[in-house]
Amino acid sequence: MMNDASQAAGIRRSIAGRLLFWFLVIALIPCAILTAITARIATSAFERAVRDTLVQTAAGKASELEAYAAERVRDGAALARGPSIVRAVRELAAAPPGRPAVAAEDQADYLAYAAKAFHYEQLLLIDSSGRVLFSLDPAIPVGTSLVAGPLADSELAIGFDRAKTLLQSDLGGFERYGSAPLPLAFVTCPVLDEGRLTGVLALGLDPQRIWQTLSDFSGLGETGEIVAAELDAEAVLVTTPLRHARDAAFRLRLPLTGREATAIQQAAEGTRGYGPLIDYRGVEGVGAWCYLPSFRWGLLVKQDAAEAYALVRFQRLAIIGLSLATILGVTLAALVVARTISSPIRTAMAVAGQVAGGDLRAAVDITTDDETGALLESIETMTRDLRGLIGRIQHSSVALMSTATAIQATASEQQQVINDYGASTSQAVAAVKQISVTSQELVRTMTEVNEMAGRTGAMAADSRADLSGMDTTMRTLAESTSSFGTKLAAISERAASINLAVTTITKVADQTNLLSINAAIEAEKAGEYGLGFLVVAREIRRLADQTAVASLDIERMVKEMQYAVSAGVMEMDKFSEQVRAGVREIGAVSGKLGEIIAAVEGISGRFGQVTEGMRAQSQGADQIREAMVRLAEGAHRTAGALHDFNAATVHLREAVGDLKEEVSRFTI
Amino acid sequence: MQLLTFSVAGQPYAIESRQVIEVLPLVPARPLPQAPDYLLGIFTYRGRLMPLVDLARRLGAPPPAARLSTRVIVVEIDAEPGTDRGCGTAPLRLGLVAENVVAVRSADEAGAMLPPLRLPGAEYLDRALRIGGETVQVIDVHKLLPAELTAGLAAAAAEVGS
Structure with missing residues (x-):
């Protein structure tokens, strides 16, 4: 959609831009050339008009003043x-x-x-x-x-x-x-x-008459005036009252070097001319100037540039304004036309975009009856037809879907039933198989048991004979063990008494050692007289040491013997207890064996009959198992066929689902 | 010179036998309250009460094992060690408990290996001698106990003597 939008914008820009460009080119270039030529002609005409006015006014005033002066002189001469x-x-x-x-x-x-x-x-x-x-x-x-x-x-x-x-x-x-x-x-x-x-x-x-003449500003507008001046040493002396300085007469002096005096100076020096100037106020102006010989004055007729060229400026502004207005008008017209052309195309694009996105509800608003209107009408017809077609497909796919679902449900149900049946049959087969196997094993086991029972009987008889001999041997062993223990206890007792004797010997040795030390100390104290005694004391100590060592050895040996004896006694006790237990168990086993032998001999005969019966049962179970296996195979095949059918139904359903999904992309 | 040898923490030590009065079997002592750990208490010797000192603990070793060879060495020391106050001074008798007191051995004085050490707090260490392949440290019993303890014990002994 983004792409469509940008594309639409691009097209719009393109159409509008091109229209705008060519409109502007066709409308504005001749207009601009014409305007430039007209403006140039008008400007020069205006400037010439200003110049003529100023020059004629200057000439008129000059001749009037000259005439006046000549008249005065003539009158004077006549009077004289x-x-x-x-x-x-x-x-x-x-x-x-x-x-x-x-x-x-x-x-x-x-x-x-x-x-x-x-x-x-x-x-x-x-x-x-x-x-x-x-x-x-x-x-x-x-x-x-x-x-x-x-x-x-x-x-x-x-x-x-x-x-x-x-x-x-x-x-x-x-x-x-x-x-x-x-x-x-x-x-x-x-x-x-x-x-x-x-x-x-x-x-x-007096200058009043002259001033009166020069104060007539007719034809000079709001700022025009007439300046008369004479050369006076270093300056130009203004001799008339001025429009903008009433009391300037014979008072205002303009220095010759200044810009303000250029025009009037030329006039006072006798030159005639016309051109732009700077007046005594420093304002830009335009003026014509000439010389008054009778008064030896310069005469300057001037007007402010702003006023003199006001018309030129107004004309320039008017041209610019008109140009802008023309550009604006042309632009607007171009935009309107461009919009008129591009709007239906955009609408068509939007509708096509919606259809591409799957929305078929788009309504087309036809406002024009030109080519673009025809385009929109075609698109609308196409959308309407498409909408009808998709609607019918959707209806059909829904019906197909429900049918497929119903078929699939039925097939699934049937398959479930067959599966259950197959499973039950399989279970039955497995059970019968188990029975058959078990019967066979049972027959085999019974055979083995029979053989084992025979062997056991024989072995038990042998064992009982051996056990009788063993019992006698064990009893003898128990008696010997008891007498051995008694002897060991006696040894332990003797060792204890030896230990006591050794302790006594050790104590004696210790005392002897102590005695020898003290004897040595006393001998030392006795000085030279004790030397012999010291030797004796040392010998005594050595004796005591030897005794102590010997007694230590005896003590250690006795202790080891005592330890060994007591360990032996303990082992003997344990052994004799085990022997006694063995004797008891042998007696019990011998009794049990007797019973077993009797029982085995009784059982052995009956096992043969049982084995025969079991074998017959096993054969019957085998036959049943084979029949059940065939039944299970049939059920399995049926289930397979149903499964295939079910799979086909699922495919059908998937296909219908895909179709539905595809169709559902369209919104009608 | 004869030396009575004993051992502390497995190391051989000795006391000059002329300072020894007698060697006794180990006897039980009555403990004294507030006494230093090496002062085991008092015991009866020939009808007199005497202080009993554990040499091992005095030398900074663990207490001795109760064996037959662990015995009490009775010595007599000056009341004020380091001063010679003549026969007017009442001598103080002490029992010293030591391990392995089993022999009196002869030592040549010229064979002294080390002169007396002067370690602070261990002024009782006398010469060290070489006897039969062993280095034996001789203990000076007069300097065994701190001076004030000796003085206190001597005062009690003097009272008894008078």
Whole structure:
């Protein structure tokens, strides 16, 4: 089953995997190529759009500002040629030196009106020597000299010089004068009175109008802005308020060496361009730049890269998302299709596996009507037919089994009966055989007994004669033994008395020895006088020693004799007792023998008759035995035949059992 | 010199016969309570009570067998051994039980094989002599008993003597 399962898994993987692979190949490769091309085209289109917007905006603003500057200069020139201005210069210059010139009231009103009408913030009348004759704003008071003093190097002084020298109107740079809140740029126009330069009209422009123009961020999105700046010594000075730094005008300086100043520096140096940049905040951006000759400013129109390329990024994300969604969809579709195809095959495999394992109950669930449905239907039909067939075989085998069992039981029973019969017959044969043998043995034994009885009678008669002689001899022997014992006892008694004598001798010898020792000691004490006595004492001791030795020998000999005698007495006693017993037994045996002889002589005659009868009986038993043996053989043969039959039945039963077992593997 | 020979544990020993007063047959002794094992008791000798000492046990051997040759050697010792107090000292008589007391033998003093040994606890061992092919150890009866025992016994003897 495990193998089947893994096989099924392998097939499923194979079908599903191949479907998935080809689905992905067919669907995704063209899609990917198309998407790549489209994305490339769209990206370049977006980038070009951004570039066009920025470049056009820069060009538009530049031309607008240039037009504005030219208009201002033209207005100024026109005003300077007006008779009111010429007359005012003439009258104010005629005032005596040393006293400030004071304009008449109507003249001042006119000048104020003219400035307002042409959108000028300041109006100065300067005589040819550089003295201020009239000032609309007291930030530059009347009487101030432009040639000397604090304004000598100012933009106003430069413009005055240029107007006086070139006799042309011109626009100067912005500069802060006195305590004015905003810087001013002056349009300086020569005032000619009858072809002669009498003074210069200076009209102050504030940057508000320019800023207004540059603060229009239309078409620049959320982060786009316009930066104007001029070169100033070592840095670039921003001249407009910025979208992200409102107060940057004339305050923010970007060092020339920094990355942040690269684009605006190129603009201020007069170059036109477009490209990526880093702005004053350090943010990556993209911008177009150009030069404003009237103001000698650089103009930079820029936008943050994040916003400018937002669409490009969005497009990229959209492509990735769409690709993923496509892959997912294709995969799912492939899986579903694969499952649709492989599922019925798996079902068929499972059913086939169950049938192979012997389970025929498997139900097939047919859900489709395509080729796989037809396959499942065939399998179901096959299983159903197989089930019916196996069921019938099982029924038949059960019936066959019970029949075989019944036959076997009957045969066994019959065999048992025959066996019992055979066994009984065999027992009978054995018994008859035993009787026959016993009879024969009995006949033989009787014959022998008869002979033995005859012989015994003769021998018993001989024995009785011998026994009479032996009895007499034994009696004599018993008498001799008794007298021998008596003599031995006497010897033992004598030996005891000898022993007593020896003991006495020993004691005497001991005393003598003691005496000799003491005598020797006394002799020693007697000194020289005792020497002779010492010799005597020594002789006495020697004598005593010899005596002691002799007495010891006697004592030992006597003891040995006594021991021998007493042993002899004991043996004699035992012997005489045995003799007496022998005599008694011989007498008894002799009596019995007499009786036997009489009896044997009586019996011997009758044995002959008995033997004859026994012989006849033995012959009869032999005949019976032969008949029984034949009977037993018949029973045995019958039993053998039955046994064979039984064995055949067992084989049949085994065969049926095997069949049943085989069939029982199937579950229906 | 005459030596009275005897044996202890099969080995031959001897006492100078001039120290011996008499040899007696083995006599029964009355045991003394709390006495050392070699002090067998007291016995009567010629109307006097005397201590009886087992030589075998005194020499560290098993007690002797009761034989005819096992006899009592009566000796006289100084009350205080090792000192010479002259005739004023009351001599002490002892009975010594020994085995195989059957002979008095002569020995040449020049044939002494070994001078007296000085073993601690066995000061009674005197010279060893060669007699008739045997080495005989001579016992000095004066040093046989410990000094205090001798003194105690001598005191009793003195009482009796006075």
